[in-house]
Amino acid sequence: MIPSEMLEELRSFLGDRVSTAPADTYVFGFDASIHHHKAEAVVFPESTEEVQRIVKLCNKYKVPITPRGSGSALAGQAVPIKGGIVMSFKRMNRIKEVKVEDLQVIVEPGVINDQLNAELKKYGFFFPPSPGSGKVATIGGMVAMNASGMRALKYGATRDYVMALEVVTPTGEIAHFGTHTIKDASSYQMAKLMVGSEGTLGIITEITLRIEPLPKDTSIVLAAFEDARMAGQTISDIIAYPLIPASVEFMDRVCLQSVVNSRAVDFPVVDAVVMIELEGTEEEIKEDLKKVEQIAKKNGAVDIRVSSDPAKKSEWLEARKAVLPSMSQYARGKMFMVSLADDMSLPISKIPDAVYGFHEIEKRHPHVVLGVYGHAGDGNLHTIFLIDPREKEAWEDAEKMVEEMYDLVIELGGTVSGEHGIGITKAPFMRKEKKDSIELMKRIKRALDPNDIMNPGKNVEWDDGILVDLRYPVNLGGEDGA
């Protein structure tokens, strides 16, 4: 419960940029996960100094803070599960400085990925991480999740581009981590510690990112297979050739059908499609294309399409990025997409085993339809669960299935999240995976956040199951009816 004197003080410097209106606090209790918990207040700071004043107040009154970019997190990271304040970064959305000569850009956390790239394009540069949610994902959110997306195979993840961060610590200090230099061996890599911390270790208020020159040219190959394992094999063979494309994407039949239902795109609806993005000079691309076609044919591709036409490439890439939200189009009105086991990363060579294994697990769970897609070239898969979220049995079935899938991921040498993070919904499986380091991580959290105000109860701190505070109209018979 936020004390009234604290609310008064917030209003004294934020004015109408603090809201306790029931509709507002209800809306800010959602993200794109399965969870919902109402906030007690929402604040909209416009500067680092305002963030600092808010954090100091929260620390004084021991009120939880959940930072929020666009609220598109899939595992509950932006849900104020312990109540308190949600801090929206919609008003801290300026690109502060583009310094191409130093290969860097300085931004506020609310800047959106695609908007940043539209600006950088004017200079012939780009920020390579390219999440499917790039139209909406904020840079602050991407840093907090260590997001990456389609080009991680060649370019790496957000972590690899974070040069420096300005952070308001949980106790209200303003700290500058990292440097504005390409190289940095000056003590602990604190900026990297903040990457992927999901708002549990402090609030990021300014980000300096490394940028790259735009590639000269790109082409995209679509290779269609009637056997998903052979699609997986094609990916491994391309990498082993050796050939490192900008991106290698995988979509199974359920995903292809959903995206075809959702928009005008000429994807073939087959067992699996591999989409390969090649870049370089015209000659380099020509050579690589030959190799890719050869490998795909050898693995039984039933259809191979190539395009260097900007409109067609954009159509394919946008369709691929729309897979996740399109999933509810697969069985309209009967089954709905819920965010469970949304993300996992594997050694690249284990992709065929994982895809096969997931679908074998699916056969044992009749209430779930599973879609598998992802950035398979870098070993990162996503799965989408389609269930009827009004049915208790569907949730019980899905819960068991998630556990079996993550057991398989761990058995294959993978990790429970490649880019979407842990939040609430993946926390139990992360604990299983990181048995010998979880206590150490908790000690770091306690050292930086002694009053446990920063996005409390998430990630390393979550010690409950996954079906809690559900946003769907179902009674699972638990204490809170969830």
Added chain:
Amino acid sequence: MVLEEYVDQMMQCTSCSFCTVTCPVMNVLLTDASSPRGRVQIAYGLYTGELELDESASKRLYECTTCGMCDHSCPSGVHIVDVIKAARKVVYPEFSVEKQRSFVNNIGEKGHTYGEAKEPVWAFTGHEPKENAEIAYFMGCKITAESGHAQGIAAVRILEHLNEDFTTLNEVCCGAPLMYMGAPEEKIRAQMEKNMAEIRKRGVKKVIFSCPSCYYMFSKVYPKYVDISDIEFQHIVEYLDGKLDMDDFDSGTEPITYHDPCHLGRTFGVYEEPRKLIKLIPDADYMEMEHNRENSLCCGAGGSLALYEPSLTKKMAERRVSESDGRIIVSACPNCVGNFSKHTKAMSIEELLWNKMKK
């Protein structure tokens, strides 16, 4: 509860937020609570009972122009505007504002948004209604009430100039404002019945419109209640497309640009017809705004927002006007033209064409 019909739509929302970043209201107010996703979540909360109906819920539901950018952006295929309109039916009885209720009363009691017609709606055009014409021209309240009639006069003059066999109508409000506000359905139905009786009386097989909202009502809403499958509906720019050529026009214009009205564009996909008509004017000084066609930004006046929160309408109009670079904004919607005229020079496409036509 009316929202029950939309539960599947609400559950289909994956909360991806794609609609949020494109919403012109959200981009002014900068809060997720006033985004399409937020409005769907509020509707969902009202349906489940987790959220109590109060002033804060109604405010967020009415802070929307129903421009349809969200429907256009939604990869999950949620009919967001339909959900919002349904939720407004829940909100209207207790939380509509006085200005909205006065509009509704005017329409119910006197037929029009502006109250009682002082003279027949067609009077200022001098073109009397007649029976058994080929087509009817439906003027719409906005033109008869607030735009100095210029758009209606120009439309009628163009049709006369082309020797079209057409009639004006003793029409009443199409009912669009009632629907946008969430007013009781029987009031909308009463408007439909009056208008359809008049159209039947004239014996026409086609009705053309200057107002995209009227066009929307007749094409998409009326058929749910009355059988009008034998009558064709068109916006005037669709009707005129192909009937004029460059020889009909004097050359040159002041610097102009075209604003795509939300319904005409995103609902009906009418993007090229108005541009083709404008470009018939030889040497037209024409340039597109940054957001055009399906990405066009709402003028801010739609969905009854101008009644509910005029200051937000003003901010949205200013944002859109800033893209026009000082050019005259030409549009095919009297609501957009009326709204822009408060901030910059704007005119209807009918006026532009009629002014430039060789007489």
